[in-house]
Amino acid sequence: MNSTTKGNALENSIFEYFHNLIEIGDFFGGMKFCKIFQKKGYYSRDRETEIIFDVSIEAYLPGSSNYIVLFLIECKNYGHPVPVSDVEEFFTKVQQVGAANSKAILISSNSIQTGGLAFAKSKGMGVARYYDPQTLKWQLDRSSSYSFQEKYSSNSFNIISALSQESQGSSIFDFHLQTAKRPTNSIAVFFEDLCEDFNLEGFSEDFWPPIKQQPSLVPFQSKNDLELQAARVLEYIKYEQGCVDLQELICKHPAMTGLQLKHTEIESPVGSGAPLGRIEFKPLTIEIFIYPDRNIGRERFTFAHELAHLLLGHGRVMRREYTEEKDFNPPKSLIKEESDIFRMEYQANYFAACLLMPRKSFVEHFMRGLRLLELHNKGFGALYVDTQDCNVQNYLAITGVLMQIYQTSRMAVTIRAKELGLLRDDRNSFSSLKRLVESENGFQWLGREVD
Incomplete structure (x- = not known):
């Protein structure tokens, strides 16, 4: 993939992300108040010509033909950290087309040099690191960064690390973001911070609704509920005692119709963060990774864990997930931004235990x-x-x-x-x-x- 194609790939992803939010009315009041463009030009008096921006979002008052807020987004899809000079150059371009009512937002697929982060913060810019959903440990139907709307995150250190360190990944959030005010994982908080410099009097609550925590999409289930559901599943194979035959269960349970089961051999030993299993709901696939230090007990629990996601209906919320060893003994305290994921993983672990050890x-x-x-x-x-x-x-x-x-x-x-x-x-x-x-x-x- 050449540099132009690679850059366009990120630009297309960012445009599609915000276009979808606008289309369903979850961003600046939706299509009624907002327009989004790709490769639109804005006139620069200094250059006496237009400057083309990767993505731009214009926000309007009802009945007005002129936008009141302009977000100009530059996408950087580099194989290395974004240098300070790129951040400075982008800010200068934004200043040329409308300093009074515009905000510069730089979105990168890689980290940003610490000097660039400091410069952006001093100029009131927004910066973000974007992670393709395919790379996330958990890919949910609803963007985690859209869903998470807490004003102050307990995860600030990790956010700054992800923005500044090239090797830092993300397992949950599709965005790590920074404004002049704070680091955040919340798209809503990010744009609310950026708008503080503007006089937005006259904007209705429909345009900029108050930030509130999204309700959980995963219903609570007690341990007894999970025990009973596992017992009902085992009725399909007329289980009485001893080792549970998972292969027979696959053949007889209707929820597993069409399930593709893969076993993939890995040459290196199990390491920290190494995937043990993976489930994808479309097409329905469970993959178990086989390591040289083969452990049948670990493989069976991994398999049961992924089956649990399927049998508990987590496909309504999640597109795909992969499991590593530390997931089998998750922390007891509930972390707000991970509530849906925590709940699904806890349920999958407990159900898997009920299934394998009735x-x-x-x-x-x-x-x-x-x-x-x-x-x-x-x-x-x-x-x-x-x-x-x-x-x-x-x-x-x-x-x-x-x-x-x-x-x-x-x-x-x-x-x-x-x-x-x-x-x-x-x-x-x-x-x-x-x-x-x-x-x-x-x-x-x-x-x-x-x-």
Whole structure:
């Protein structure tokens, strides 16, 4: 792709993004108050000719033939950070065509040199880094940067890092933005800040509605709701106990009609951020990535996680998603800008656990193990583990056999047992916990066989 074609690709994406918002009435009152153009020229007295801008947005008062606000957008689709000189040059061009009622907005697919960010802030410019939705970890039907409308983000450091560091990616937001006032992930906050320099008296609330948080698109479901739904799914294969046959489930469940299942081998070992699985809803595809250090339990949980997105109807909100290892144990605190995503990921994880380790069967095998080890609840929970060797060995023995029965990882078994109130874990050291969870030892019930 040559530089012109590459530049046009970003320009087309930005034009389409804002054109869609205007068309549905979600930007400056929509078509009633707003016009958007691509490659339109604006007259410069200094040059005595027009200067062509990549994208321009004109905002009008009702009944007026002259725009009251002009946003001029330059798109930079470089394979390197945008230099300070480009920011300065673009600002100068905007000044030539209408300094009083225009705002310069530079949008880049790459980072922007820190000097450029400082210059833009000093001149009241808007700058943004745009991420193609195809590159995001979660691609939602509704743009995350449009949906997120909090005035002050707790994510300011990450936004500045993404704007200034070439290697910084984005998993959720399609825009990282900066105004003279603040960094933000919100398109609404970004344009509201840019408009503070203008006298917008006379604009109706329809033109510039007050910023408010968008409602969640993902309905709340309790743990019991998810347990019941997983149980109904398992009825399709007449499940009774033991390892769940996911392949049989695919063949018999009507929601999986037309599902394409792919297994892709990866030569390098699993690393931080490496995808374990991926789901795409159009066409309906689940892809599982196979690594040299193959882990059947990890692959099964990944597969069940992606199936959960399908079975829970997340395709109504999401177009595609990929999963990495850290997603299987998400943070307990809800982050506002990630609420829909957090909710979907939590539901997918819990549903996957219910699907792979059905409650009734899991509890029966767990309690049978306690009886064989002659363990009794002494007020600390059915199974208690701290750093004492005897308690650790009991923990490894019971979770080891459950790993074999249900073909899942020790981490999955541990989390499931905790969620069901069967395990109390009082180990304080995260590093020792991680070593124990990842250990492949202790699969036998102290030499006893369990059917």
